[in-house]
Amino acid sequence: MDAAQESPVQAPTPTAASTALLTDRYELTMLQAALRSGAAHRHSVFEVFTRRLPEGRRYGVAAGTGRVLDAVENFRFTTPQLDWLADQGVVDDDTLRWLADYRFTGSIRGYGEGECYFPGSPLMVVEGSFAEAVILETAILSILNHDSAIAAAASRMAAAAGERPMIEMGARRTHEAAAVSAARAAYIAGFNATSDLQAGFQYGIPTTGTAAHAFTLLHDTERGAFTAQIDSMGRGTTLLIDTYDVGEAVRTAIDVAGPELGAVRIDSGDLLMLAHRVRRQLDELGAHKTRIVVTSDLDEYAIAALAAAPVDAYGVGTSLVTGSGQPTCSMVYKLVARGASADPDAPLVPVAKRSAGAKASRGGRKWAARRLDAEGVAEAEVVGTGPVPDSLRDSLLHRDLIRAGEVVGREPLGDARRRHLRSRGQLPLSATQLSKGDPVIPTEYVEGRTEH
Amino acid sequence: MDAAQESPVQAPTPTAASTALLTDRYELTMLQAALRSGAAHRHSVFEVFTRRLPEGRRYGVAAGTGRVLDAVENFRFTTPQLDWLADQGVVDDDTLRWLADYRFTGSIRGYGEGECYFPGSPLMVVEGSFAEAVILETAILSILNHDSAIAAAASRMAAAAGERPMIEMGARRTHEAAAVSAARAAYIAGFNATSDLQAGFQYGIPTTGTAAHAFTLLHDTERGAFTAQIDSMGRGTTLLIDTYDVGEAVRTAIDVAGPELGAVRIDSGDLLMLAHRVRRQLDELGAHKTRIVVTSDLDEYAIAALAAAPVDAYGVGTSLVTGSGQPTCSMVYKLVARGASADPDAPLVPVAKRSAGAKASRGGRKWAARRLDAEGVAEAEVVGTGPVPDSLRDSLLHRDLIRAGEVVGREPLGDARRRHLRSRGQLPLSATQLSKGDPVIPTEYVEGRTEH
Missing domain, CATH: 3.20.140.10 (nicotinate phosphoribosyltransferase)
Structure with missing residues (x-):
């Protein structure tokens, strides 16, 4: 995750917009x-x-x-x-x-x-x-x-994750204003950060992020994309490794960033199997401290199922902002x-x-x-x-x-x-x-x- | 329903608020x-x-x-x-x-x-x-x-309701800003009106409403509450009849309003059985034109199940604004x-x-x-x-x-x-x-x- 800012969490300030018509007519x-x-x-x-x-x-x-x-x-x-x-x-x-x-x-x-x-x-x-x-x-x-x-779902997920950091990233799956409130509720119930900038701006919640497949596809090669990201964000960044072939991507990532690479993100496939495989590969390449972030359709059950896997952080989207059912x-x-x-x-x-x-x-x-x-x-x-x-x-x-x-x-x-x-x-x-x-x-x- | 205003539906006007931070950090x-x-x-x-x-x-x-x-x-x-x-x-x-x-x-x-x-x-x-x-x-x-x-759920409900009017009233069940957008989406997909005043103000969607149990409980007697509502809203209003005893409430309602009473609302209990019973009672009291509005935990399946019941309008809350699952x-x-x-x-x-x-x-x-x-x-x-x-x-x-x-x-x-x-x-x-x-x-x- 890139530069999660642990900004001081302040008391929310009232917004200027009137809430008076957020009201049923019969009132x-x-x-x-x-x-x-x-x-x-x-x-x-x-x-x-x-x-x-x-x-x-x-x-x-x-x-x-x-x-x-x-x-x-x-x-x-x-x-x-x-x-x-x-x-x-x-x-x-x-x-x-x-x-x-x-x-x-x-x-x-x-x-x-x-x-x-x-x-x-x-x-x-x-x-x-x-x-x-x-x-x-x-x-x-x-x-x-x-x-x-949202808080009830977040609490179950955070309990399942134990000490591992949880990132809220469901903004795109819910109403744009609900997303900001969801990030706030998730933070209260134990999440550590959000992808949603407005939630950072409005409530002081730490924000974080990685990169999307589009960034890799934009460049002529995966190597070109990784190089561009590291040039911009530094070696502490998180590289997304499942656009083409995961094994190839891990090799390229460490080749470009060296073993100081902050983290890799896996966003599809069998996360349990991939986490083990990627950890092994990272260790073989000497990147013992490079963390693994997983982010594909997680809910509290999937998080619990990954408890024994070499995963360092979870990103949760849809199931969080929809209250996990x-x-x-x-x-x-x-x-x-x-x-x-x-x-x-x-x-x-x-x-x-x-x-x-x-x-x-x-x-x-x-x-x-x-x-x-x-x-x-x-x-x-x-x-x-x-x-x-x-x-x-x-x-x-x-x-x-x-x-x-x-x-x-x-x-x-x-x-x-x-x-x-x-x-x-x-x-x-x-x-x-x-x-x-x-x-x-x-x-x-x-x-x-x-x-x- | 009271005074659903068929205001002209206008093109939405952009709000002044910046949307730029409704954005994931990684963008x-x-x-x-x-x-x-x-x-x-x-x-x-x-x-x-x-x-x-x-x-x-x-x-x-x-x-x-x-x-x-x-x-x-x-x-x-x-x-x-x-x-x-x-x-x-x-x-x-x-x-x-x-x-x-x-x-x-x-x-x-x-x-x-x-x-x-x-x-x-x-x-x-x-x-x-x-x-x-x-x-x-x-x-x-x-x-x-x-x-x-929301629109997908609303479309199924509207199709199930056929020609009967559908009222969106889920504001209290979802994020306050999502509620306004939900009313808009429901209207596009076939709903006729919303309880949400902001949706009327912002998008010109017809708004409507009845009364809550609190209004009846506020007064010393149900008769007192019905009288107050009719004094204020006229005989075309919709009286809520399930605070105490439904049969008693129907008698009181027609006694107070006369057979010109606009509608009664049933918000709990076995809606199929109650709709038939209330219709019979209204007809016996000469209130043949008094309509029956039902509003308790409806979804497309419940609406379809009421197709043969003497129901004149449906109010839908939770299941609409949560996309019916x-x-x-x-x-x-x-x-x-x-x-x-x-x-x-x-x-x-x-x-x-x-x-x-x-x-x-x-x-x-x-x-x-x-x-x-x-x-x-x-x-x-x-x-x-x-x-x-x-x-x-x-x-x-x-x-x-x-x-x-x-x-x-x-x-x-x-x-x-x-x-x-x-x-x-x-x-x-x-x-x-x-x-x-x-x-x-x-x-x-x-x-x-x-x-x-």
């Missing part, structure tokens, strides 16, 4: 109806959670939290947007005036980014008036559902409690959908904790309403993210990376088995107002 | 090496194609073409981007100077947006110097791979020919990767045509190099998209919609069978310089 029409009925001003508690993990997955990974903070900060309606809403008759003039002044003034608490989660985990809790909280639904869910799906989570944003009246001091009433068992949910404002056993291994996700039992006070999972409209929870990506490693490390060992199974710890509910 | 390092070796100036032909359709799919749908034109127009390096590239040492000063002046001056031809495609179809052909064409790879592939995956295509961007030297008049040399059978490709600048039988039914995708046989001159598939750097192929979305309907309509009927199968027509190659 605004519900807002209008609630403004008219007066219910819009009832204090409301919305909760993001998922009823289940994707099939067979042992744990989920909360990701996108930092991007949600940017999105809420940039949730401002611009004049062209308001004009368009008026022109389309989406909402009436009173509602447009309300939207023009919109700033979220409520609070958001949630799982720290990188934290593992389970069915029923209250990943994010958004409180404010119904009006100000309901219209954030679509943007918040889009971000969390996408980023957490699970490109989205099933997170929902549900009203779980609201004021009995529009009076801000009115008592909170827990609410929940009742019909159709599978989509039923639990009302009430919730806390969550991860209960550890005597060895410090997680044994349950505990989700409750009412007072927190004393025994769980030190293992609460919510962080303050926004308080009275002010973002207070922004953090460097490195913090999320470390949180993920720590969180996954606390799970029972079977969490990182790749075979399908149930969530690795159960979710327990502590209901009501009981004192513990 | 720029290859550029640098090729600038040094001189090979950067060789005339080059890159081709976008896919070796196979997603498993079991009968046809692909080209989508994203219009977005590619925007992306190429906005592929300009800004000063902060160049400063960052310099700071990170991604490329040297000569290359930075070249990037600062970058404008694509070559040509792009490609399948019209909405056109069906098959394995080996040369979906897009990008010509220019190696330098100017190679760095567009990542952005072009991101757009086409994502949008075409195939969230990406496997399109690649390959150098297929390049000049024998940097002289612009040098003859073109076809090139192709040779190693590892599965990833081998065919060299040469290609044309493509869809051969129809006497009844006007497609019987083969014909892909060739060299002269076009006279019999195929009228069925060529490439349109000029960019000529000498100027966008010439922009078109209203409605044109792409019509093209898709026409293109799918020409395929053998088995194309729209939902069961897995081979591509519905074979791809034939006409090689070399033979005259026909």
Whole structure:
């Protein structure tokens, strides 16, 4: 890999673009109806959670939290947007005036980014008036559902790779903006670098790269291409060796670069067999330190299968950015409690959908904790309403993210990376088995107002 | 659905944001090496194609073409981007100077947006110097791979739905920017409207919406919620009837709105059984014109299974925006020919990767045509190099998209919609069978310089 820059990972800066129309139309029409009925001003508690993990997955990974903070900060309606809403008759003039002044003034608490989660985990809790909280639904869910799906896949891959570096290189396989967020989520869940320059520019994630077959084909000979690359990038570069004949390419590569060649990349064929063969050949040529990077259609299973092969780094594309078969989570944003009246001091009433068992949910404002056993291994996700039992006070999972409209929870990506490693490390060992199974710890509910 | 505005569909306008860093790092390092070796100036032909359709799919749908034109127009390096590239040492000063002046001056031809495609179809052909064409790879592939995956799923769903309207409502299930592009791709492939306001704002796609369970739960009673919604939106609105008891909700809905109620929405439970029951109940209450919208975890199979049910419209979320199990295509961007030297008049040399059978490709600048039988039914995708046989001159598939750097192929979305309907309509009927199968027509190659 060429010159992966370990640039300092900074806190993401909000982009200027308005996120206000990344919103389903019904949010605004519900807002209008609630403004008219007066219910819009009832204090409301919305909760993001998922009823289940994707099939067979042992744990989920909360990701996108930092991007949600940017999105809420940039949730401002611009004049062209308001004009368009008026022109389309989406909402009436009173509602447009309300939207023009919109700033979220409520609070958001949630799982720290990188934290593992389970069915029923209250990943994010958004409180404010119904009006100000309901219209954030679509943007918040889009971000969390996408980023957490990528992070969950990345975490499995990183666990399978162990100490070997992982490079995210799936930009070309997913939407161009999703690619940037995918690189961010993968970095949080354990990847070391990305091919995506925008992810480096925007989030400070280390970027890296090699060369494509086109570069070899452009030149009259493979030797000419290798020479050009080394002239430009130095001997530490990574040469792509599977355009024509792999054995021939390795000979040419070392002939041109000498044994100081940084790495070779194999992007097709039987990677297990080729890795062994190329390693042997490199060693015979004295290039003991030249590394082998493999990059062809890898997923967590292929990575695990290469554990005993002489491979030094993995590049992962398609399967990472598509969540390795699970490109989205099933997170929902549900009203779980609201004021009995529009009076801000009115008592909170827990609410929940009742019909159709599978989509039923639990009302009430919730806390969550991860209960550890005597060895410090997680044994349950505990989700409750009412007072927190004393025994769980030190293992609460919510962080303050926004308080009275002010973002207070922004953090460097490195913090999320470390949180993920720590969180996954606390799970029972079977969490990182790749075979399908149930969530690795159960979710327990502590209901009501009981004192513990 | 409330007030789906049939706004005129306009040609997309380029956004101001630079797309230049939506690029893999290796594109720029290859550029640098090729600038040094001189090979950067060789005339080059890159081709976008896919070796196979997603498993079991009968046809692909080209989508994203219009977005590619925007992306190429906005592929300009800004000063902060160049400063960052310099700071990170991604490329040297000569290359930075070249990037600062970058404008694509070559040509792009490609399948019209909405056109069906098959394995080996040369979906897009990008010509220019190696330098100017190679760095567009990542952005072009991101757009086409994502949008075409969504369009392919949408086309199957729209075919299954027949004349019944289809509403795209998956924004919350995918990346917030991908959601907007997904709404666009779905509209091209036959959907009628989207819930995503940004897709309406940016592309003129009709937007629509109903209400969420939260709106019902916010109010003290279901009757209170329905009354508030009708007060605000009028009797033509769509009431959500599965928050508590469906039968009770239908009674309340008609009691409040009268038989002029526009529609009811069912979002959970056994949709087939509920649709029949609700239809019967609505008819008994005299609400013969009140429509039934269903929206719970639909995909093309569920839509087909509801064909005989009294359903008036489908809302599709997750399965649409995730490509119904195939969230990406496997399109690649390959150098297929390049000049024998940097002289612009040098003859073109076809090139192709040779190693590892599965990833081998065919060299040469290609044309493509869809051969129809006497009844006007497609019987083969014909892909060739060299002269076009006279019999195929009228069925060529490439349109000029960019000529000498100027966008010439922009078109209203409605044109792409019509093209898709026409293109799918020409395929053998088995194309729209939902069961897995081979591509519905074979791809034939006409090689070399033979005259026909």
